[in-house]
Amino acid sequence: MTGTAVLVSCAELPTGDGDDDVVVPALTSLGFSVSWAPWDSAFDFSSAEAVILRATWDYPARRAEFLSWCESVPSLFNSAAVVRWNTDKSYLVELLDAGLPVVPTSLVTPDSPASFPSSDFVVKPSVGAGSRGAARFTAGTDASAHVAALHAEGHTAMIQPYQSSVDTAGELALVYLGGIYSHAFSKGAMLGSTMDESGLYLAEELAPATPPADAVALAEDVLDAASALLGILRAELLYARVDVVRGADGKPLLLELELTEPSLGFSQTDAGAVTRFASAVRQQLA
Incomplete structure (x- = not known):
């Protein structure tokens, strides 16, 4: 079964970062008509048989809007339910x-106190991509200011011991x-x-x-x-x-x-x- 496939991007990277350049000819060779489109563009995503998220890397600042868009797309891969679960690192x-066996992870909401590991550690937003907002701290550092900055931006902070x-x-x-x-x-x-x-x-x-x-x-x-x-x-x-x-x-x-x-x-x-x-x-x- 083939048809129209849309590779979904964002306005800043309308055709991705280059790694997916080979995807277009591969899909075309299997009978797909392929195009790129930013997720928040005027493209009619409901007309495509396969809508494939590839470079929607601006979503962290607009997650609610992005999830609403995902839920409006009939043939989204991966599905909107998967995206909702996976875009929050909780x-x-x-x-x-x-x-x-997961890297030890603690979540700090705006109404909770932060506790920092005794070793080097990383603080990052629970909703984020491309390591934006992530910072490494040495053992014994009080990273409360970074946690507060993430909270001020509406994020839950995530704390993990740094894996050397x-x-x-x-x-x-x-x-x-x-x-x-x-x-x-x-x-x-x-x-x-x-x-x-x-x-x-x-x-x-x-x-x-x-x-x-x-x-x-x-x-x-x-x-x-x-x-x-x-x-x-x-x-x-x-x-x-x-x-x-x-x-x-x-x-x-x-x-x-x-x-x-x-x-x-x-x-x-x-x-x-x-x-x-x-x-x-x-x-x-x-």
Whole structure:
């Protein structure tokens, strides 16, 4: 089943950041008519068979409006329900409560006092993308001012102990398409990186990677648990990116589960990955 596919972006990045350039010919080769459109444009999204979130990176400042738009689109991938759950990083606490090895996470609402770890730590907004609003602090620092600044902007603050393995090994991103493992790539430390000229995300150092077995096992467990919490099958997720870091004991920890509009690292993997993506789009429509 084929038809019209729309890759959804934002006004600042109307055709994405370049990583999805290969998606258009891949979808076209499988019979789709493909176009790009910012989510808040006048485009008639209801006319498309597949509306695929790819670079909607301005949503954190307009999340309520963005979610309302998502719920108005009949054929959105991933679905509006998934987007609502995944665009607030409080989902990490849910996965932690489900028994998964997640980077320890505490949430601080505007009416709650903040407690900071005894080691280096990170404070970030629970709704955010591209590491905007995230800051690293050394052990013993009082980060109350940063927490207050996030609260003043309407955010819940999220506090996590900094995982020092990121300084040497970075993060490992495992990509799943249609619920099935596709490929992986590494990401260098982002805190302290320079902002892209669009102002929407921090520039990353990416490289191809082969994930070790324990990281794959964690990613599989995370997708199963998230799907159970959402009441869906894994196959209903057009794409998923599981970001993994190593804890102080060397074991893998979930840093983030990206189900909304993650970069999928097509430029860091084999040419077959984008074909797998296009095939997964067809699977969703079938």
